[in-house]
Amino acid sequence: MFALVDGNNFYVSCERAFRPSLIGRPVVVLSNNDGCAIARSNEAKDLGIKMGAPYFQIKHLEITAGLVALSANFALYGDMSERMMSLAAGLGPEQEIYSIDESFISLAGVRDVTRRAWAVRERIARGVGIPCGIGIGPTKTLAKLANAIAKDAERKPGSYPAHLARVCNLAEMPPRELQTLFEQMHVGDVWGIGRRISNQLNVAGIANVWQLTQADLGTIRRRWSVVLERTVRELRGESCIAMEEAPPPKKMIACTRSFGHPVEDLAPLIEAVSEYASRAAEKLRRQGGLAGQVQVFAHTSPFRPGPRYSRSVIVPLVRPSADTSLIARSAIEGIKRIYEPGFELIKAGVILLDICDGSVQQNELALGDAFRDRSALYGALDKINTRYGRGTLHLAATGMNAGGARWGMRQERRTPHYTTNIEDIPVARC
Ligand SMILES: [Mg+2]
Structure with missing residues (x-):
């Protein structure tokens, strides 16, 4: 159950x-x-x-x-x-x-x-x-x-x-009542049945959930898929989909945003990209992963008039890492490489690729100071940001008014962070 x-x-x-x-x-x-x-x-x-x-x-x-x-x-x-x-x-x-x-x-x-x-x-x-x-x-x-x-x-x-x-x-529910209920429900109401399959089922004369439960399993499998067959079995009460307690770790982590206002200059672009890199690195650490490559992109609006621009670049890391400053540095290097003046950019993003499990890290010769293990530092940073709110500690490269001036999100009608920011806790007056 x-x-x-x-x-x-x-x-x-x-x-x-x-x-x-x-x-x-x-x-x-x-x-x-x-x-x-x-x-x-x-x-x-x-x-x-x-x-x-x-x-x-x-x-x-x-x-x-x-x-x-x-x-x-x-x-x-x-x-x-x-x-x-x-x-x-x-x-x-x-x-x-x-x-x-x-x-x-x-x-x-x-x-x-x-x-x-x-x-x-x-x-x-x-x-x-x-x-x-x-x-x-x-x-x-x-x-x-x-x-x-x-x-x-x-x-x-x-x-x-x-x-x-x-x-x-x-x-x-008594079987009779269940049947009446199922006859009332459209096949499109069923979990996993999208509009396309629901239309195909309708054409085949299967419009309501009851009719779907009565359909021949072999026919469903042949004309559609084993996935739909599994759905029909589940509707008949045969459990085929088990509990998944933890979602599988992600193979790719992206942080991309539309800007609040178009951005033309490199400086705010660097701030934005550093911020996205920081967010992506935080997600990466949460799943205990290391990234091998950092992809950066930026583009103009496909809808607005004016010159178009859309470019992306992949910057490989010297070795897999979850270090915010290394990832941000690669992202900045990438955005500098693809940046061209004269375009009203409306979106940029950072995507971490080639993600592996942090526990299978390869040992190697010491490569000097640049590769110091800073996992304790970032562990502390993540804890502080979880406790005191996102952005409490951040890279200076993301700018001093994080998300501020131009590239930050437009959120003119946001309510306070009632439960996560001490300043925003509602006060009851008697
Ligand atoms: Mg809901």
Whole structure:
């Protein structure tokens, strides 16, 4: 048995936890540089705002419909996510964190599952302030489907029976009821079935989930794939997808950003690239890896008029490393090599390639001071930045007003870092 615990409209719910005045109002959270909507409250969904809608197209709703648009506050969301995950983990013996707001919990040996799920939901709502939907089923695919039912039943009363709202356990449902439910659901609602396959299934006369569970496995495998066959088996209650407790280490780590304003000069470009290199190196150290090569790129906007520019270069490191200053130095060397004046650059990035596991490091002759092992230094730097906020300690090359002047992200509507910055802790006045 599995449960899927999922925060409702997660980014919006994080904002509401600290600003209750946002409850009941249409709220969207915008992507980097306040580009487009990446999270919507139910009220915003009801206004017809689509996922990914560009801000300039919905801006008028601020006046006509009381829409509140906020810049993404990822420091807040990341921290709230950790708090939510630690409470969700209490539901069963194993947890797989699937995304910032979703985790699978294996329920092996857990008794009284539905009642416990309600209790965990209540604990998360009270302790973290995030409303969750919990779906339960004999397989991960069914838990995911149950979660979709739990959320829709709550958001759109009448779409599903009311007792399935918020916590939905498919495992304890009578077969007749389950069939009626599955007949109501579109194949595109199933985890792992995208629009293309869902269209193909429709053409083949398989429109709802019930029809999919009745389909012939051999035909599904032959006409589609073993992956879809596995999905059908899972829908029938045969568990094929196991828990993955730790995600596999990444083979490539990228930090790329669009600038808040176009950049023409080399100096701010060097600052930006140093910052991205620092971030990428931090991620690399977190997974205990070493990078062999550093790729740097920069380009102009493909949409704006004016001369176009897009270049990238790979700078190999003398030996695999996770040292911020070595990686940043290579990135700076790279950007200097490809830089040309006269272009309005809107994006740059640093990508770490050729990543290997830090524990299989090769021994070699001492190569002098430049290769001093500074892992203790960076261990301390990472700890300080985790505790006191990103950028507390940073390379001087990233500039003194980190993310400042021109290349920094545009985030005009960001709320405070309520939970991760001591200056931003909300104060209650009596
Ligand atoms: Mg969610």
